[in-house]
Amino acid sequence: xxxxxxxxxxxxxxxxxxxxxxxxxxxxxxxxxxxxxxxxxxxxxxxxxxxxxxxxxxxxxxxxxxxxxxxxxxxxxxxxxxxxxxxxxxxxxxxxxxxxxxxxxxxxxxxxxxxxxxxxxxxxxxxxxxxxxxxxxxxxxxxxxxxxxxxxxxxxxxxxxxxxxxxxxxxxxxxxxxxxxxxxxxxxxxxxxxxxxxxxxxxxxxxxxxxxxxxxxxxxxxxxx
Numbered sequence: 001x002x003x004x005x006x007x008x009x010x011x012x013x014x015x016x017x018x019x020x021x022x023x024x025x026x027x028x029x030x031x032x033x034x035x036x037x038x039x040x041x042x043x044x045x046x047x048x049x050x051x052x053x054x055x056x057x058x059x060x061x062x063x064x065x066x067x068x069x070x071x072x073x074x075x076x077x078x079x080x081x082x083x084x085x086x087x088x089x090x091x092x093x094x095x096x097x098x099x100x101x102x103x104x105x106x107x108x109x110x111x112x113x114x115x116x117x118x119x120x121x122x123x124x125x126x127x128x129x130x131x132x133x134x135x136x137x138x139x140x141x142x143x144x145x146x147x148x149x150x151x152x153x154x155x156x157x158x159x160x161x162x163x164x165x166x167x168x169x170x171x172x173x174x175x176x177x178x179x180x181x182x183x184x185x186x187x188x189x190x191x192x193x194x195x196x197x198x199x200x201x202x203x204x205x206x207x208x209x210x211x212x213x214x215x216x217x218x219x220x221x222x223x224x225x
Contacts, residue, residue, distance in 0.1 A: 035169060042195070043195060047195075048191055049191075051094065051096050075109070079107065081101070083098035087190055096188045098186065111177070112177050117198075120174070121169035122194040125191045127162055129154075131184070133179055133182075134149055139170075
């Protein structure tokens with residue numbers, strides 16, 4: 001076999017291997033799914049930001065990282081803050097994200113942007129919710145993936161019993177989501193779980209490794225003199 005033919009075959013195998021890698025990265029979820037529990041299978045292997053290591057402080061935008069993966073929370077108007085006073089009263093422990101600003105006004109309009117290639121699923125404890133929230137998820141091209149109305153936990157629950165959970169997994173990787181409310185409300189977010197997408201380069205290298213093993217098994221026979 002000529003060197004040209006060998007090169008063409010290698011190029012074809014390389015393209016096919018890359019295609020398989022990209023297919024492996026594609027989410028398997030058939031449709032948008034609401035997540036209502038931290039034990040949902042979609043959150044298997046998730047990283048969890050408890051906020052416990054975060055110092056209480058007000059901020060307009062702040063990044064929370066676990067290694068190289070994480071998310072950034074950005075307020076649209078007033079600031080938000082990390083609270084370590086009320087979280088334990090609503091079923092979680094330590095610190096949490098509190099949607100009240102430094103001027104003591106509720107601030108529940110904010111965006112959450114994930115790092116890297118996005119996430120396949122996310123979820124968090126959402127407590128003390130007294131108004132309806134609308135949460136919309138988007139992919140890296142700003143396409144709307146899902147839209148959810150999270151109903152107020154009052155008057156169905158009162159006091160410290162106002163506890164719940166929200167999360168989602170979509171037909172594509174989630175790059176960010178927005179939170180908008182029907183009014184002004186102070187709510188608490190804790191134990192923020194997310195499943196980062198694998199880096200394409202890592203998957204591609206794995207595919208090329210498999211391709212190399214396959215090519216070794218099909219090495220050309222030595223030419224007879």
